[in-house]
Amino acid sequence: MSYRVGPADQLPEGEALLVEAKDSGAIEDIAVFHAEDGNFYALQDECTHEVASLSEGWIDGCEVECPLHSSSFDLRTGKVLCMPATKDARTYKVNVVDGNLELDI
Template sequence: MSTGIRVAALDDVPEGEGIVIDKSVTGTEDHIALLRDTDGGVWALDDTCTHEDASLADGWVEDGCVECPLHSAKFCLKDGAAQSLPATRDARPHRVEVRDGEIYLFPGEAP
């Protein structure tokens, strides 16, 4: 069983915001958006919006969703499900664990 990749300290991701984890670190096709909800939960989705080329890490994070900064499409943080138009395709989620104030990412593993 994988122990994951340490990608950030919890304090590196303010509540309601996100940061980008480069694909050279994750080995994935897309960068990964590491997102922290307003309740403190940490989630990870592919970074590129499925509607158009925009970074979800630059979006607004609240109430279990991230809103794309380009056209306001929303995605569920837990499973990546598209919640509003113009997005019609889900974003791919990745498993995340927080241990001792450190965030570990499991690229390609479902939460």
């Protein structure tokens, strides 16, 4: 199922957006990132360690650092890069269709 997020040009490079997709049939809310490589990526918003929103984390290159205990995740793969989280984050495909971001949920 495709979920329309909004105009791609409204999400500047180096920033993230919380998509409350859970209300629309997704299994969870999703964080969409405009990484510093210019591409868009999406991960489950909730950190795999405890309850924190990755959309409120810090983006560095193609990584996001959790705002609560500083675990980092690779935006491209969801792979956890440092403790205390040990579980990878789920990834979602982001498409840009006619200038709009769409998620496969």
